[in-house]
Amino acid sequence: MRLAVVVHVMGVLVRLFGPMFVVPALVAAFYHEWRDAVAFAVTAAGSSGLGHAMRFAGGPAAEDAAERLRRVEGMIVVAAAWMLIAHLAALPYVWAGVGFIDALFESMSGLTTTGATILTDFSAYGRGIFFWRSMTQWLGGMGVIALFVAVLPRLAIGGRELFFAEAPGPTDEKLSPQIRQTALTLWSLYAALTGVQVMALWLAGMSLYDAACHAMTTLAAGGFSPHPSSIAGYQSPAVEWIVSCFMFVGGANFALQYRLVRGNVRALTDDEEIRAYAGVVVAASVVLAFFLTASGMQLADAVRHGVFQTLAIITTTGYASVDFNLWTDQAKMVLLGLMFVGGCAGSAAGGPKVVRHVLMARFTLRELRRTLHPRAILPIKLGGRVVPESVVREVVVFMLFYILTFAVGAAIVIALGANLVTGISASATTIGNVGPGFDSIGPMGSFAHLHPVSKVVLTLEMWIGRLEVLTVLVLVRWEIWQSARWRLAD
């Protein structure tokens, strides 16, 4: 690992992130929230300055070396840059009076599109802050680094490693031979869909500000809402159905959607993951609606909330159309299960992703079949094509680490005083980047009362979950740090 290169590339990314703070600064200024506007402006300048400093710290040689970023350096850059950017994005919250650990939690929750919050009193903060909260999710949804790759030609070459280290799910799908073109295409589609949703919500009666904040957090599978009681606060079935549709879209593979837009319908119908995803959504909605009617809800409401909550959890958005913490344990069980599913690879959703479950199921069945036919050659296939064994192994390892991280996180949170349901759901909801959990951290609750160490652990879980576990856990390997050196000479 060449530290100078890592610092240089991180500098490039941070410097690019700086101007993002200008948008909430303008929003704050528009609503005459001058204190917040200044905070954003200062952070913008500070981030840009820090970025420049880091770039130069690497020296001119690092600039050349950045074009030939190594795989492990790419992973470290992505992991470290996400952590650093989360700190920078937390600064406006600190300025607005939130404690540092809470601010970092909120900021990481935003960037990783989790949607878990420590805010208890929503009236204490201005519109600029809430806009920023939503905007961090929008940026994190498609990937901050993908955005930079898209807009920055120079990052294109080394960007390949960064792009795939950040990309959600076991996919190396490229829409064009150039990584920059791919990133640009995906971001354009993402921005266009967001625009459509803003219009739809606005027409359904939301204010433009609320529509924008929700559109940014729906497609990103984020779940932050400027309203203290989330989507439930609008009491509008139309809004709920619009949000449901866009959550479904946000949880589907964007590359496939791009192909669909270009008229390739078969790409969509032939894809096994999207079929499985749709299948799980339908099945879970039906079961949920059944449990809800069984507990006395009207059928129409049960269907609407069943579909909405299924999508909100499976896509890891985490909105609430109703306080589902008040539901029966039967219904909550369905939601807890969905937290471990996640959306499609190449979407904005978190969680382990549907395709990994499909591959895990085939892997398990193959082992069963192999006991019957020890000499059989049994490739694992997806969409009729053989999945390389290396990918299968990565999926298995991912699942193991995912469950391990979840278990350790839950154990720590419970050890530090949370009850069993809170601890388990907190760990599941943060590593899956879902948002709310059950009990005291339910959709109408908050993570604020948890032990500070728990909050740090959960913050780390969000980070680990968003970067798909391995990108972060590879940092645990001692040899990476042993080989770390500043100088570039090889």
Place this chain on the structure above:
Amino acid sequence: MRILIIGGGQVGFGLAQALASRHEVVVVDHAPDTADRFEKLDVEFVAGGGTSRDTLRRAGIERADVCVACTGLDEVNIVACGMANQIRQTRTICFVSREDFLRLSKGEDGLAHFGIDRVVWPEAQLADDIERIVSTPGAIDAEVFAEGAVRLLEYRLEAGSPLIAERVAALHLPHGSLLVAVRRGDEFFIPRGETRLASGDKAIVMGTPDAMAEVQGLMAQGLNVGRQSVTIIGGGDVGMRLAERLDTVPTISLRVIERDEARGEALAARLHRALVLQGNGTDLALLESEDIGRSDVLVSVIDNDEKNLLASLLGRQLGVKRIITRVSEPANLRLFERVGVDVAISARGAAIAAVLHEVEGGPASLLAVLEQGEGRILELEVPPRYVGHALRDLGPPRDSIVGAILRAGRAIVPRGADRLLAGDRLIVFSTRSAADQVRSFFTGAA
């Protein structure tokens, strides 16, 4: 005709043998020691590479009418045909063994682009033949002619078979089908009305598709015709193609045994339902642990006669009901069937028939050879002098029988009183010795 054969391997030799009596044949091969084999045939041998202009000139390409390239290398065959076509616009027939080239030939800018008139793919033909046999329960041969208008089936008769019950004249075969030949031990004859079939005989029946479906039903009585379990040993060109075809049949559960792991992975990648096993087809422990003995059909298509025979015999020992085995060396065909293989089949036979059909074509063409060359299926045009005659009055040569009349795209299985019309074509079955007589009877001068 002057025919140039490039490649003196099994196929080249077989072709030379079949063509030498009626044509001027020149064989080109780069290995001089293959010349010895051709010495006893009445052909000219030219040593040299088939892709060398000089060799082709020495072989008299300028005077050749047809050029057949049948070396073991697809690329050599294609280039040789291309050059032959370039030097002189001869008709070219090219042998290939891989699908990539055949796929080309179907496209608009296919192999015709290289000056190739006809592509022959023996492995594919073999796979097709085996597929037909596998999907006809109980049959040991199954063929189709005249774009599907005529079907032929061969059965080995066992005690209790409905065909043994009566004299041939009294058998109630479905309308539209005809018993054309019987093989009994070394004898091969066309049955007469008073003939009685016996258990152990092989009977060849020909007819229209509808009638043959009834024959199939009749012969398959008591056989398990629902789900079939098929095991293929050897995943080479033939094995893979056959497996791909059978894989799509929902009533067949398929297992493929392939020795080479990389090849096995390629097979497993292309097959959806079949189980691919890595191992040796002659490994008794593997065959036993996978319960191969319970297969309805075992197809052994390894590229090696000895291993095929061993695998087949092991299969028989374990209790497989029907065994189909590929044979490369034609001399082994009879032997294989004698020691217990139900169907011994060679890629060469069908390929040679295809070339003969292409070369000789015209009013009398050879559609197929059966029973290791003992039986011939010919397609003949009705000459004007026979139009209006009843078949009964025609008196075709001994040891031949008119199996079907092709009229307006449909087949009619003839009764003696049927009269021939202008434009009819006949499907005639004959023994080997009678084939030339049949040919001259229908094409020669009156």
